[in-house]
Amino acid sequence: MKKAELLAPAGNRTALAAAIQAGCDAVYLGMKSFNMRGAPTNFTTAQLKTASALCRDHGVKLYVTVNTIIYTRELSKLQRLLDDIAPYADAVICWDPAVIMGCRERGIPIHISTQASIANTQAALYYKQLGAERLVLARECTLQEVAAIRKAANIEIEIFAHGAMCVSESGRCFLSQDTLGLSGNRGLCRQNCRRPYRVICQDGPGDYEVYPNDNHVFSAKDLCTLPFIDKLLNSGIDSLKIEGRNRPPDYVHTVISAYRQAIDAWAAHQLTYELKKELVAKCRTVFNRDFSDGFFLGRPITDFTENENNAATQKRTLVGKIINYYQKSGIARLWLQNGTIADSEDLVIMGPTTGVVNCHVNVFQCEDDPSLNPSRTATFPCPVKLRANDAVYKIIKS
Numbered sequence: 001m002k003k004a005e006l007l008a009p010a011g012n013r014t015a016l017a018a019a020i021q022a023g024c025d026a027v028y029l030g031m032k033s034f035n036m037r038g039a040p041t042n043f044t045t046a047q048l049k050t051a052s053a054l055c056r057d058h059g060v061k062l063y064v065t066v067n068t069i070i071y072t073r074e075l076s077k078l079q080r081l082l083d084d085i086a087p088y089a090d091a092v093i094c095w096d097p098a099v100i101m102g103c104r105e106r107g108i109p110i111h112i113s114t115q116a117s118i119a120n121t122q123a124a125l126y127y128k129q130l131g132a133e134r135l136v137l138a139r140e141c142t143l144q145e146v147a148a149i150r151k152a153a154n155i156e157i158e159i160f161a162h163g164a165m166c167v168s169e170s171g172r173c174f175l176s177q178d179t180l181g182l183s184g185n186r187g188l189c190r191q192n193c194r195r196p197y198r199v200i201c202q203d204g205p206g207d208y209e210v211y212p213n214d215n216h217v218f219s220a221k222d223l224c225t226l227p228f229i230d231k232l233l234n235s236g237i238d239s240l241k242i243e244g245r246n247r248p249p250d251y252v253h254t255v256i257s258a259y260r261q262a263i264d265a266w267a268a269h270q271l272t273y274e275l276k277k278e279l280v281a282k283c284r285t286v287f288n289r290d291f292s293d294g295f296f297l298g299r300p301i302t303d304f305t306e307n308e309n310n311a312a313t314q315k316r317t318l319v320g321k322i323i324n325y326y327q328k329s330g331i332a333r334l335w336l337q338n339g340t341i342a343d344s345e346d347l348v349i350m351g352p353t354t355g356v357v358n359c360h361v362n363v364f365q366c367e368d369d370p371s372l373n374p375s376r377t378a379t380f381p382c383p384v385k386l387r388a389n390d391a392v393y394k395i396i397k398s
């Protein structure tokens, strides 16, 4: 059976480099407009061109998301965007008929976004006859439903395999719009569901608090399919998508390398319970709200977070940036701008060309450079090439 594609999020150039380094087969990214993750770091047309060249050099596919709600006044802007995207995208992830038609006119392959909430075979066949090559199914489908839709529609199926889950149905949340005027369906969600709430029931002789010990009553745990990834892969799903275009590059690197290892081990008949456990632990080192099976094995009932936001088993803190890398000796020079370093540190270093590099340092050679303020610098050996301005973080185990 063929290996499913591993599809990585790229919210910026460093995350893109990290995803490729970690072994993804494809990446998805958004432009400055019409994508569901509105962020200043999204890609300009010039950056898309560079990203596309990088992806092609590494044999990685590039998909562009154009999946927000679109208004009539924006149609000409949309046409210009599709013209800009056309030479570089291997597919556009969309669902609005205006985008679907625009892609068809330009011959851009169409992947239907999870925003369309496709959860039955008729909807799948409908989008197929519109010209879609792939469907990203609603996250609310069980694995059995996913497999049945794939078989009946005979079309490529992509599913979310890891990352944040909305408490509301895919593309059906108006919480941020109603409270702040910032629509989740325009890529501007402010994540109201992640906050703690007190839920008071007033139906009765007196008010009483529902769930008094757990006030994150709307915040779903994150999806992690590693414990049963063999079931997904055995079902013939074509693409496993990792959520997280707003996550930092080290998150992307860690999660993509874990799923890469799992998929490759499955293909080599070496995916064991122990390996899956190890890979889940690896994913727990970076941002998570604890893990849930999502809807794949049945409807979740109480999979809400118990902690305030991040349950990562390790954190990182910015200590400075690289000012030079001496390639012959493999020595990096670090400008210490924040905090301190001890004799032995685990570092993670990130940059748009470097991607993500993990490095254990036994001894730093500390020095002063009066031309810098603060003047503290340190050199350390690193076998992987670093570059000036790469950000340096030290890892703090929780």
Ligand code: SF4
Pocket: 165, 166, 167, 168, 173, 174, 175, 176, 184, 189, 190, 191, 192, 193, 194
């Ligand atoms: S508020 Fe929460 S449920 Fe609603 S779109 Fe945002 S993340 Fe999803």
